[in-house]
Amino acid sequence: MPDWLTWLLAVAGIALVVVEVTVCVLALGVIPGGRKPSTGMAWLILILALPYVGILAFAFFGSTSVGRKRREWQRRVNEEVAAEARARGDAAMIAPSSDLVGAARLNETLGALPMSDGNRVAVLPEYADTLAAMCAEVERARSFVHVEFYITAWDAMTSSFFDALVAAAGRGVKVRLLFDHLGSRGIPVYKELLARLEGTGIAWAPMLPISLRRGQVRRPDLRNHRKILVVDGQVAFTGSQNLIEPGYNKPKNHKAGREWVEVMVRLEGPVVRDLAVVFATDWFSETGENVRDTLLLSKPEGPPSGGSVDGVACQVVGSGPGFVSENNLRLFNTLIYDARRRLSIVSPYFVPDESLLYAVTTAAQRGVDVELFVNEGADQFMVFHAQRSYYSALLDAGVRIRLYPSPYVLHAKFFTVDDEVAVVGSSNMDYRSFALNYEVMLLLRSREVVDGLDEVLARYRAVSTDLTAERWAQRGWGAAYVDNVMRLTAALQ
Secondary structure (H helix, E strand, C coil): CCHHHHHHHHHHHHHHHHHHHHHHHHHHHHCCCCCCHHHHHHHHHHHHHCHHHHHHHHHHHCCCCCCHHHHHHHHHHHHHHHHHHHHHCCCCCCCCCHHHHHHHHHHHHHHCCCCEEEEEEEEECCHHHHHHHHHHHHHHCCCEEEEEECCECCCCCCHHHHHHHHHHHHCCCEEEEEEEHHHHHCCCCHHHHHHHHCCCCCEEEEECCCECCCCECCCCCCEECCEEEEECCCEEEEECCCECCCCCCCHHHHHHCCCEECCEEEEECHHHHHHHHHHHHHHHHHHCCCCHHHCCCCCCCCCCCCCEEEEEEEEEEEECCCCCCCHHHHHHHHHHHHCCCEEEEECCCEECCHHHHHHHHHHHHCCCEEEEEEECCCCCHHHHHHHHCCHHHHHHHCCEEEEECCCCEECCCEEEECCCEEEEECCCEEHHHHHHEEEEEEEEECHHHHHHHHHHHHHHHHHCEEECHHHHHCCCHHHHHHHHHHHHHHCCC
């Protein structure tokens, strides 16, 4: 080998070592800033172990920013909503009972939306029934219909709903539709959805779109995970169900008999306006159109339908990368620490940070009857194994882990606290829902609504099996290793 080539290789080797050391030293001082210790540590481990791979991954996935304009718009909306509530003197709104004052005040501080009384709520635990109920409201629409769903597909099961939207648009109703760009794009019938929307009269837009050609570039795994339907400012729906058939149009799911199990709620009253505010915020962010004129304060009309509960105190809690704080996580922790007797949690993806893990295990250790419903099988490999890494700590603390049977996917997201408090919505209890997804949750205070959710929980218990500490201890070393590796990747937020 020529001397000059030897010298060149030596210089290149030294340069690589210098770059590697520089990257590691800089990472130690930069990565932890503004991040949770667990998240910062996970990134540091990756970068220190594999500097070049780690720094490349951090460049693509290290920032949760959705852009200054979107954050500024969210701040302005919060200020306007708060100012309007103060100007009204909270007319038509009654302060919640003393046991929820702290949580309600926290939510209003973080998200601006107040708690309102006098709402009507119906729990909808059946997939087809929910679609039918939403379709019926769209068929009655006279002014506007606002639709926002993370995953949206025009398929055999949702066709009646889309037909109702098209008919509404045809009779002059303003129909607006939002769906997450990448979340919906992963569904096999996505191109068909776009083609069928053209010429329908429905105004539509993808949420958080990514397009290099249009300069729409951001962290690729940020999602708008919300599920909202608002009709005429009078009726609204929210919860966990996407706008798609329960097997997600995937042959492998149909072959396995895999279907998603959901819970939604139908709402009337002042809370409808607050869900409309969330939609209006997202619509403006994606289209630039201000739909402030659709933000109407309403009251329930007529007698309650079967299964509906009157006089419910409700509060909408929006969260996501557009907010400064993790609003959903703070609410969850507050309510869990307030639990006195029982706590029932349904979360398909339970990957808690340190604060939530401590809240749940502390509740069990101080005598609260805590049960956690999760799935027996995996529909998402990494999240499923990361979740399993927490089972030992939960079981040791006295949490009952109930495994919902495969091939079904328990996708509902709600929890109840004692006898009168419930939270229902789109947010999982995992890092993604806390930091990366736009979510919407609904805080409710009503013994009757909790009773309705308890009936749903009883059905879940009837088919679930309890995971015991003895059974869990028998899992193999290899499975535990995979669980722990996936736990580390889950913290890379």
